[in-house]
Amino acid sequence: MVRDALGVGVAVGLSGFAFGVTSAGGGLGIWQTCALSLLVFTGASQFALVGALAAGGNPLTAAAGAFFLGVRNAFYGLRLSQLLALPRAIRPFAAHWVIDETTAVTLAQPGRRSARLGFAVTGLSLYLLWNLTTWLGAAGAEALGDTAAWGLDAAGPAVFLALLAPMLRTATERAVAALAVVLGLGLLPVLPTGVPVLAAALAAPAVLLLKGAGPRKSVRGDKDKRDRQAEQAAREQREAGEKEDR
Amino acid sequence: MNIWIAIAVTAAGCYLVKLAGLLVPAGVLERPLVQRLAALLPVALLAALTAQQTFAAGQSLTLDARVAGVAAAGVALLCRAPFLLVVAAAVLVTAGVRALGG
Numbered sequence: 001m002v003r004d005a006l007g008v009g010v011a012v013g014l015s016g017f018a019f020g021v022t023s024a025g026g027g028l029g030i031w032q033t034c035a036l037s038l039l040v041f042t043g044a045s046q047f048a049l050v051g052a053l054a055a056g057g058n059p060l061t062a063a064a065g066a067f068f069l070g071v072r073n074a075f076y077g078l079r080l081s082q083l084l085a086l087p088r089a090i091r092p093f094a095a096h097w098v099i100d101e102t103t104a105v106t107l108a109q110p111g112r113r114s115a116r117l118g119f120a121v122t123g124l125s126l127y128l129l130w131n132l133t134t135w136l137g138a139a140g141a142e143a144l145g146d147t148a149a150w151g152l153d154a155a156g157p158a159v160f161l162a163l164l165a166p167m168l169r170t171a172t173e174r175a176v177a178a179l180a181v182v183l184g185l186g187l188l189p190v191l192p193t194g195v196p197v198l199a200a201a202l203a204a205p206a207v208l209l210l211k212g213a214g215p216r217k218s219v220r221g222d223k224d225k226r227d228r229q230a231e232q233a234a235r236e237q238r239e240a241g242e243k244e245d246r
Numbered sequence: 247m248n249i250w251i252a253i254a255v256t257a258a259g260c261y262l263v264k265l266a267g268l269l270v271p272a273g274v275l276e277r278p279l280v281q282r283l284a285a286l287l288p289v290a291l292l293a294a295l296t297a298q299q300t301f302a303a304g305q306s307l308t309l310d311a312r313v314a315g316v317a318a319a320g321v322a323l324l325c326r327a328p329f330l331l332v333v334a335a336a337v338l339v340t341a342g343v344r345a346l347g348g
């Protein structure tokens with residue numbers, strides 16, 4: 001667990017630095033960059049926001065793209081609230097730390113006590129590290145001068161690609177990604193800056209819809225419903241078994 | 247000022263979705279369709295963002311040193327390189343190609 005925690009720490013520290021550099025290179029001030037890491041504290045959304053602002057996007061369109069990337073945290077919170085069973089008064093404070101990394105560490109813990117400890121320790125240490133390295137990156141970027149000459153404008157898309165790669169497990173995810181690339185690039189010249197990314201988000205429901213209307217159509221109905229219920233039951237059983245194993 | 251507005255709106259929005267997950271009753275977010283969409287939404291957004299930040303120059307598309315850098319990151323990912331190396335590959339290759347006049 002210590003090695004995992006160290007690995008997570010190094011990755012987060014590095015992306016914090018990359019974020020600080022990218023944000024400052026994109027024209028945000030050092031205070032604005034630090035405010036983002038302090039108040040938003042969810043990496044992909046922050047990168048998306050500064051990228052959209054640097055491209056000259058409308059602030060609300062830019063914020064919308066960042067917001068949609070942050071929606072996944074609600075689903076992390078759902079898993080965590082069952083596991084941590086936090087008192088209602090604590091939840092508004094714990095919420096700020098509900099991100100990819102804290103969820104991964106917390107879900108890997110064997111019981112409620114260690115889950116709470118894992119969440120608190122990961123949350124606090126990553127929060128400190130993320131904000132420290134953001135500041136270092138933003139301050140460093142000012143010292144570097146022209147960030148493009150150093151190739152730092154490639155850090156943002158590389159971070160996105162690294163986040164995306166492990167998600168491309170099945171044909172569905174790959175189809176969504178491919179359609180999103182086509183929409184995002186194809187609409188870029190015709191729609192206002194920032195809007196094409198939001199339009200590309202439609203690739204997700206579009207592919208789900210096409211899949212639903214595809215070869216599975218013939219098995220729709222009661223049988224399909226029963227299958228799904230059986231699947232759900234099997235999954236719940238497996239998960240329960242896993243919990244006992246731990 | 248515009249930037250501060252964007253920061254405030256993003257901070258509020260991102261905090262509220264995090265809080266929603268902790269407060270909302272489990273049943274609402276546990277419907278299979280909602281879960282599928284939530285898993286696919288970041289895939290679509292990240293793919294579009296990667297492509298745009300690699301090929302966009304303002305409102306038009308262009309091929310420059312970033313393409314080589316992001317391609318290097320892709321190769322590093324295929325080789326299962328750690329995060330650090332992936333980003334470093336992108337930055338170094340982009341800087342190298344630019345230094346060579348690309």
